Amino acid sequence: MTTTWPIELTVNGRRRSIEVAAHHTLLDVLRDDLGLTGTKECCLVGECGACSVLVDDVSVDSCLMLAVETDGTSVTTVEGLATGDRLHPLQAAFLETGAAQCGFCIPGQLIAAHALLAGNPHPTRAEVEEGLAGNLCRCAGYGQIIEAVLVAADAEDGVR
Amino acid sequence: MRAFAYERPTRLADAVGLLATHGPDARLLAGGTDLIIRLRDGSIRPRVVVDVKRIEELDGAIREDDGHLAIGARTVMTDIAADDRIRRDYQALAEAAAVVGSVQIRNRATLAGNICNASPAADTAPALLVYGARVVIAGPSGTRRIALDDFFVRSGVTTLETGELVSAIELPRPGGPRGTVHVRRTRRRGHDLASVTLACEVRADGVTRLAYGSLGPRPVLVVDETGVLADPGASDLAKMERLEALFVGASPSPRSMRASPEYRLAMLHVLGLRAVGTAIARLADGTVRR
Numbered sequence: 221m222t223t224t225w226p227i228e229l230t231v232n233g234r235r236r237s238i239e240v241a242a243h244h245t246l247l248d249v250l251r252d253d254l255g256l257t258g259t260k261e262c263c264l265v266g267e268c269g270a271c272s273v274l275v276d277d278v279s280v281d282s283c284l285m286l287a288v289e290t291d292g293t294s295v296t297t298v299e300g301l302a303t304g305d306r307l308h309p310l311q312a313a314f315l316e317t318g319a320a321q322c323g324f325c326i327p328g329q330l331i332a333a334h335a336l337l338a339g340n341p342h343p344t345r346a347e348v349e350e351g352l353a354g355n356l357c358r359c360a361g362y363g364q365i366i367e368a369v370l371v372a373a374d375a376e377d378g379v380r
Numbered sequence: 381m382r383a384f385a386y387e388r389p390t391r392l393a394d395a396v397g398l399l400a401t402h403g404p405d406a407r408l409l410a411g412g413t414d415l416i417i418r419l420r421d422g423s424i425r426p427r428v429v430v431d432v433k434r435i436e437e438l439d440g441a442i443r444e445d446d447g448h449l450a451i452g453a454r455t456v457m458t459d460i461a462a463d464d465r466i467r468r469d470y471q472a473l474a475e476a477a478a479v480v481g482s483v484q485i486r487n488r489a490t491l492a493g494n495i496c497n498a499s500p501a502a503d504t505a506p507a508l509l510v511y512g513a514r515v516v517i518a519g520p521s522g523t524r525r526i527a528l529d530d531f532f533v534r535s536g537v538t539t540l541e542t543g544e545l546v547s548a549i550e551l552p553r554p555g556g557p558r559g560t561v562h563v564r565r566t567r568r569r570g571h572d573l574a575s576v577t578l579a580c581e582v583r584a585d586g587v588t589r590l591a592y593g594s595l596g597p598r599p600v601l602v603v604d605e606t607g608v609l610a611d612p613g614a615s616d617l618a619k620m621e622r623l624e625a626l627f628v629g630a631s632p633s634p635r636s637m638r639a640s641p642e643y644r645l646a647m648l649h650v651l652g653l654r655a656v657g658t659a660i661a662r663l664a665d666g667t668v669r670r
Contacts, residue, residue, distance in 0.1 A: 223385055284413050332484070
């Protein structure tokens with residue numbers, strides 16, 4: 221039995237071979253081992269969504285997943301949304317709409333919104349609300365956040 | 381989080397072997413949405429965590445077998461809520477799966493994990509109980525099947541023996557026309573554990589099955605064979621009298637922060653009556669709506 225595991229995964233398009241402690245979560249490894257601090261640590265019980273990332277294009281709370289479970293997968297964090305210095309259309313829409321106040325929840329909101337639009341490119345407002353229900357914003361900027369996702373969906377091109 | 385060893389067997393027999401060897405020092409990991417919270421807060425301290433997601437014999441498939449629909453141990457809530465067969469024939473289960481946690485939680489949380497954790501508030505449990513779900517259990521002496529009603533003991537405790545794990549959940553095919561529904565009460569819209577979670581089945585033969593959770597140490601199934609609840613012509617007063625008799629065993633905890641016992645009991649009856657009404661309407665429609 222071992223308490224550390226070698227894993228291979230792709231993070232934001234880059235192949236990584238790393239050794240992880242079995243009891244470290246994906247969130248721990250992203251922030252502390254890989255230095256990707258865009259993914260936020262907050263409630264640690266799967267209620268706030270600040271730690272949302274995509275694992276094989278499926279949105280998950282990275283605080284509730286062991287890093288070792290991601291062996292062989294492809295992980296996308298908020299750092300992987302923009303292309304070079306060109307913002308992802310969702311990021312542009314969040315800026316344009318003034319959706320970020322303190323900004324802490326925004327990486328998770330962007331990831332959740334990205335997953336939503338990937339499966340449903342033209343959601344209704346209710347579908348956006350449900351899609352983002354796992355992402356809390358303590359500034360309570362929900363109106364602008366939902367608006368930003370609808371704006372990005374309308375922009376169509378560029379949003380996968 | 382305290383350190384532990386991690387194992388990811390690829391064969392069912394190896395997983396059973398690990399569980400049998402380590403007994404209470406081993407914990408199964410499927411979706412992890414409950415397990416990792418408890419590992420972090422220290423309420424469980426296993427020496428080994430056994431990940432079931434690479435076991436060849438276990439999968440996330442939903443398949444039609446002889447006389448039932450089998451939901452594999454790795455099937456997540458998102459897939460259950462979206463499955464056409466479940467939405468058509470087991471509508472209350474689709475509805476319950478769709479309100480568990482958030483999108484992120486539903487993408488990971490499994491149906492098998494939901495029942496193995498045996499939370500009294502498990503949202504899928506009432507629907508599974510009214511559908512007469514069976515639990516397929518793999519263990520050192522082979523495979524056995526038991527009714528879900530014989531699986532729950534109390535919060536966090538099931539009749540699983542050392543070395544055993546749930547490999548699938550089977551839903552018997554509907555025996556005839558029926559209307560079913562899941563309803564719940566939470567403190568707020570959006571994701572929250574239920575103060576009352578309830579499922580109802582009204583059958584064309586006049587039998588009504590109701591199951592409720594969050595009102596005692598385990599989810600409870602009750603059956604009305606008088607025909608009063610299923611009767612579209614019966615008054616709400618008559619139905620409520622029947623519900624009061626059926627719900628007499630509800631025993632909500634006085635210690636919960638989520639809702640008082642009085643509120644839970646009152647809402648159990650209100651939701652019960654509403655659910656019966658919806659199930660009757662769905663039976664009459666013979667259509668599936670979401």
